Amino acid sequence: MPEAPKITQKPAEYNLELKNKKILQFIEDMTSNADEVQKTVLEEILSSNAHVEYLKKHGLDGRTDRDSFKNTMPVITYEDIQPFVERIANGDMSPILCSKPISEFLTSSGTSGGERKLMPTIEDELGRRSLLYSLLMPVMNQFVPGLDKGKGMYFLFIKSEAKTPGGLVARPVLTSYYKSSHFKDRPYDPYTNYTSPNETILCQDSYQSMYSQMLCGLCQHKEVLRVGAVFASGFIRAIKFLEKHWRLLCNDIRTGTIDSQITDPSVREAVMNILKADPKLADFIEAECSKDSWQGIITRLWPNTKYVDVIVTGTMSQYIPTLDFYSNGLPLVCTMYASSECYFGVNLNPLCKPSEVSYTLVPTMAYFEFLPIQRNNGVSNSISVPKTLNEKEQKELVDLVDVKLGQEYELVVTTYSGLFRYRVGDVLRVAGFKNKAPQFNFICRKNVVLSIDSDKTDEVELQHAVKNAVNHLLPFDATLAEYTSFADTTTIPGHYVLYWELSLNGNTPIHPSVFEDCCLTIEESLNSVYRQGRVCDKSIGPLEIKIVEPGTFDKLMDYAISLGASINQYKTPRCVKFAPIVELLNSRVVSCYFSPKCPKWFPGHKQWSNTD
Numbered sequence: 001m002p003e004a005p006k007i008t009q010k011p012a013e014y015n016l017e018l019k020n021k022k023i024l025q026f027i028e029d030m031t032s033n034a035d036e037v038q039k040t041v042l043e044e045i046l047s048s049n050a051h052v053e054y055l056k057k058h059g060l061d062g063r064t065d066r067d068s069f070k071n072t073m074p075v076i077t078y079e080d081i082q083p084f085v086e087r088i089a090n091g092d093m094s095p096i097l098c099s100k101p102i103s104e105f106l107t108s109s110g111t112s113g114g115e116r117k118l119m120p121t122i123e124d125e126l127g128r129r130s131l132l133y134s135l136l137m138p139v140m141n142q143f144v145p146g147l148d149k150g151k152g153m154y155f156l157f158i159k160s161e162a163k164t165p166g167g168l169v170a171r172p173v174l175t176s177y178y179k180s181s182h183f184k185d186r187p188y189d190p191y192t193n194y195t196s197p198n199e200t201i202l203c204q205d206s207y208q209s210m211y212s213q214m215l216c217g218l219c220q221h222k223e224v225l226r227v228g229a230v231f232a233s234g235f236i237r238a239i240k241f242l243e244k245h246w247r248l249l250c251n252d253i254r255t256g257t258i259d260s261q262i263t264d265p266s267v268r269e270a271v272m273n274i275l276k277a278d279p280k281l282a283d284f285i286e287a288e289c290s291k292d293s294w295q296g297i298i299t300r301l302w303p304n305t306k307y308v309d310v311i312v313t314g315t316m317s318q319y320i321p322t323l324d325f326y327s328n329g330l331p332l333v334c335t336m337y338a339s340s341e342c343y344f345g346v347n348l349n350p351l352c353k354p355s356e357v358s359y360t361l362v363p364t365m366a367y368f369e370f371l372p373i374q375r376n377n378g379v380s381n382s383i384s385v386p387k388t389l390n391e392k393e394q395k396e397l398v399d400l401v402d403v404k405l406g407q408e409y410e411l412v413v414t415t416y417s418g419l420f421r422y423r424v425g426d427v428l429r430v431a432g433f434k435n436k437a438p439q440f441n442f443i444c445r446k447n448v449v450l451s452i453d454s455d456k457t458d459e460v461e462l463q464h465a466v467k468n469a470v471n472h473l474l475p476f477d478a479t480l481a482e483y484t485s486f487a488d489t490t491t492i493p494g495h496y497v498l499y500w501e502l503s504l505n506g507n508t509p510i511h512p513s514v515f516e517d518c519c520l521t522i523e524e525s526l527n528s529v530y531r532q533g534r535v536c537d538k539s540i541g542p543l544e545i546k547i548v549e550p551g552t553f554d555k556l557m558d559y560a561i562s563l564g565a566s567i568n569q570y571k572t573p574r575c576v577k578f579a580p581i582v583e584l585l586n587s588r589v590v591s592c593y594f595s596p597k598c599p600k601w602f603p604g605h606k607q608w609s610n611t612d
């Protein structure tokens, strides 16, 4: 993930080599002394927050040592602190979770009750996030030198924000970061030399933002040494945008003028500083974009690109084949692992294969603990609700330096901004160690069955949405015998597919519009992050229901049993990923229906009256 594209002048005393060296030394020191650093971090967090209501309530009594902390404080999920969060959102300024003033809420893509989770944050956290960003390029420089000699073309966006009833801003963590002075007014750094001017990133209108960033990227195509976005899905969306709009973009480059749909004056001004009439470049782009195949379009249009910087771990791995196609197999580089709760770690071996990516947690970011987990062959096919840990389970949590190679853990964090022993919901596996600090493969997000972009739909939500939708079938004496789902990323944007097997008792034919209503009802019932992706970001396509022949789910069971599933314990998986199973389902589809329009979505939370 990139840093701020601002400053242009190199100060006389600037020494890149020395700066890189210092940062690598910092990583050496932090990882060598991981346990001591963690101890200090916990002491700092607990002593500065000794008087907050939450710690007092649990009787920590100002103690700052690990044992007292572990014996006194419960391991929690969002639902446990939601009442405290709501009080803060409603304007209670007393030190509830954190002694420092809450500066804003970060709206997580994880949801609770269909709404985004609200993570309180404090001003200092911006510094910690900047620190993690500052580690990325010195690490990269060890593997790909010379990146200071050119530019990065990154597609970065802000999202809408809302105000809580108490007046605090609530927005996604990256929106908060890009709007902060840490990003906008950074001092000179050759690694923050980007093709997108700040104004294009900070433009609220997603079309204008994407168009202007693409235009600037094309104009400076020879200078581009690396390309990227935060997640793979975002980068693919940018390529799709180019596929749709290259004629307009070429026209602008040919004439040196900006299309009239770009109306934001600050965006126009920033782009005009870069755009020059260049008919030759326009001809070149036109020739490349009009070819039948878009294979290797990235290396063709940006010929000096060394790698694609996007997250392709976790559910984003579904986009690897598409990225390989567009980039002709350039390295896909995952640099960091972060969340709204806390920025966690960096990849110290960025040129490794996506399947081997591991993140080294940076011990200064927060106090980390790990809950050992056992999974059934990696397959979970029953509805799981977050369960409270009993005393024995709470005692099983281990510290950062005590995790075991090969073991899987759920990540638990204690942050500077008021989360104490908070279960993030991510499952990680220990892949190795950098000095004393473990390195983790990202395995999955607990319970999530479907994800296209930043949406995370769990099985309970899906079940609830399907239940609402099947009400449309009641007048036809039809019931849903079985269902499963699939995140289809062969379309751009990707979309959710539900496979439905019906049992029909009546004779009245079911009109296609009934199934379309079912699609829309499911979408209306899904969480706010999903609906935002559909409505606002257009990062998710219309939901599809595929009706399959009677007996299809029996065949699915037969297939699972042939692969070794136990007949007694077999339950229909509520989501499928394995290609032969998806093929089996697709071979038995009798009809398909799509959601006819977008579901409703508004910024902010249901209960807030909105600002933006």
Ligand code: AMP
Binding pocket: 107, 108, 109, 110, 173, 311, 312, 313, 314, 315, 334, 336, 337, 338, 339, 340, 341, 424, 426, 442, 444, 445, 454
């Ligand atoms: P949010 O709170 O909306 O910022 O989402 C944070 C979540 O995104 C994390 O808890 C992970 O589940 C996921 N995530 C972030 N970085 C990565 C990564 N590098 N690889 C896989 N998943 C990631």
